[in-house]
Amino acid sequence: MESIAWLLNFGNGQLAVVGRRELLHLVPQPALFEVPRAPRHCSRVLIWQDRIVPVWDMLAWLAPNSRAVNASLLAVVGYQSGPRQVPRFGAVLLAEPPARVVVADTQACELPQDQSAWGRIASSSFCHEEKPIGILDLPLMFSGACAGKPAANN
Amino acid sequence: MSQPTQKDRSASLPESGFALLRVDQASLVVPRDDIRILELTIDVDRNEPPSRGVGWIAFGPQRCPVYCPSQELGWMDAVAENRPVCAVVASEQRIFGLLCSEAGLIANDEIVFQELPPAMATPGSPIRRLATYQGALACVSSAADLLADILSAQASDDLLLEEAT
Numbered sequence: 001m002e003s004i005a006w007l008l009n010f011g012n013g014q015l016a017v018v019g020r021r022e023l024l025h026l027v028p029q030p031a032l033f034e035v036p037r038a039p040r041h042c043s044r045v046l047i048w049q050d051r052i053v054p055v056w057d058m059l060a061w062l063a064p065n066s067r068a069v070n071a072s073l074l075a076v077v078g079y080q081s082g083p084r085q086v087p088r089f090g091a092v093l094l095a096e097p098p099a100r101v102v103v104a105d106t107q108a109c110e111l112p113q114d115q116s117a118w119g120r121i122a123s124s125s126f127c128h129e130e131k132p133i134g135i136l137d138l139p140l141m142f143s144g145a146c147a148g149k150p151a152a153n154n
Numbered sequence: 155m156s157q158p159t160q161k162d163r164s165a166s167l168p169e170s171g172f173a174l175l176r177v178d179q180a181s182l183v184v185p186r187d188d189i190r191i192l193e194l195t196i197d198v199d200r201n202e203p204p205s206r207g208v209g210w211i212a213f214g215p216q217r218c219p220v221y222c223p224s225q226e227l228g229w230m231d232a233v234a235e236n237r238p239v240c241a242v243v244a245s246e247q248r249i250f251g252l253l254c255s256e257a258g259l260i261a262n263d264e265i266v267f268q269e270l271p272p273a274m275a276t277p278g279s280p281i282r283r284l285a286t287y288q289g290a291l292a293c294v295s296s297a298a299d300l301l302a303d304i305l306s307a308q309a310s311d312d313l314l315l316e317e318a319t
Contacts, residue, residue, distance in 0.1 A: 033290065034179075034225075035270075035293060037227050039274065042271075047289070047290075051268070052271070
């Protein structure tokens, strides 16, 4: 079985995918607002369609001590925490526009054990161009399960 | 995160409304009833400031501690630039001053509240909710929440001091 997904490039060679229907909107040069005392990987918000949307900085998640990057491109994502649940929204910072990819079940693979930060936010993974790529678990990322717990390593 | 609704809005409005305290680029919204009076920072007595504070301000017969929040909501031990206003606020527990860039009342129909996204919540944060006001973000707190945060910071300092001695 094959599925269409969006390949997200966060910069520094860090990639992941989200489902075809989960990517809603690309925002170039987004105006972001800082929320004091929020976790560093999710310390900014976007005001999008009258909603306050939390923005996930993947590079900060993977390397908590890295310098904050300027946000030049952002993808708004939508997800549901379960069947018939209300849609919820988040955003992720990107280094370049997403690319459409086709993922087959036969590409399934394990994330290397030294990539625990990915493992905490990926529902599964697949092999893409000989590299394991995580499939983001958006409900988990934005649920608060990761709040205040920056990844120790990647 | 759900779309803000009228229910969100009505549920969050005390009858007296809200006040906006601007701290550099950050906007803090507190219930209007928490504000006792607005004073000038130049009237703050900076002698022997309290722990995590910058001085004292007179409010009636009382001498109240004054604190200077940073834009990141840390509690500074010196008066930052561009803090000309001392908002004297009250919780049930204490009256105290907060130095800010500007302070003013806001109309209830100009602000829309939203829950703090779960991914942004951290234990002990004085921020309870977020809001949009005039197209920008505002963080919703209260005198009680801010005081609890100050007391927590002071307790951490005391603990560190104990460990060091």
